Amino acid sequence: MPKERRAPIKTKEKTKTQTDARKQFHCNLTNATKKGVFMIQKHPLYIHLLATSVIFLLLPPIEGHNTRYCTHTPQPNKETASLRIAQDADEPETGNEKKPPHKAVTKDEYDKEIYNWTRTFAQVLEITGERHYKLVSPEQCMIKAIDSFLTCLDPHSGFMGTKTYTKILETTAGEFYGVGIIIDNTRKTTDKFLTIVEPIAGGPAESVGLRAGDKIIDIDNKPIEGISTDEATSLLKGELDTIVTIKVIREGFPDMLTFKIKRGIVTEQHSMAFNIKEHNVYYISLSQFSENSIKQIKDLLKKEQKSNYKGLILDLRNNSGGLLTSAIDIASLFLDKGSLVTTTKDRSGKSIEKYITTGNPVAKTNVPIFILTNNYTASAAEILAGALKIYSEKYNQEAKKNGTEQKRLMVFLLGTKTFGKGSVQDVIPLSNNCALKLT
Known part of the structure; x- marks a missing residue:
């Protein structure tokens, strides 16, 4: 879930985004108060929960905790070989995209037209191959050509070459081959080191003794100084069980330290959580929907079940989507078994598939849940937020109809308008380790 892209996070717009967030929150609070949703007089605790949520809302989303620099993707299994992703793109769908008019045709007419144009395309390849075979990469040219054809269908369909497809498999699988470290993304090319923000728990780097704050100055006898962060992290890549030698500077140690690390399978952590003790509120951040997201969120919710927290903050800011099935699974943690979360339809409006919760809820049912969103909350994240809000209402x-107090699910959305993408793409494997992404 062309290269799969995330909506760009522009630092220079943070002030505007925070201003919009304040306006949106005041609007939400006013409307909710008018409807009596918050029941402020009956439940003064809500005031504290709202204040806590707004503090997080006005802070930039926590970044870097899910940045993993690993290596090769494991061979895709049946679950990852054919994916259904709900992921954002560069621009929201406006409905105003102008396309050349095309009369309705039969399948036979379509096949005939494609055949004729394929002959023309073959002629182009033959002529350019004779004259310019030294100037171009056939792989790159074909990727662009096929991608251009697919983007004529809609802004989100496209063709993925080996590199992009591998990256999608890595993201959705949530597992990588690598050393397992989180690095400081703010590093400049002129910096002489690469700072480790944190070794991933249970990963190869942690097992050999690398620590947060260690500064990598050399990877396999190649100095870090003068190369980009991408180049530096690419040096950490390699095949499973191969050895990489890293030299680091550690505060309090006069001499340089050398570590030999065997690259292994590292599980990517797309979620994080902590308890805000002063307000007794549990905070969970989810940055991507991958295959292991459900286990991570379920474990986090179960871990705090006995802590008697009074409110939950679910931070979906900058969550660009991912596997649709993962979003449905996470919805199952909050909704009754058998709840309809969403329905996919084809271009004609015909229903294709209904997504219904299958598991039993795990989240506490008698506490308010505040979901934080921004304009980079997209696709599967929008589906999850929308479903929880709709069922809450x-x-x-x-x-109210039964004359009882609603304690099953209390969801409040706080933040700016979300990205606005309601389409889903199937990722279909092709030859040459490429893939077709089709809406």
């Missing part, structure tokens, strides 16, 4: 209406 449904449960509330049922409670």
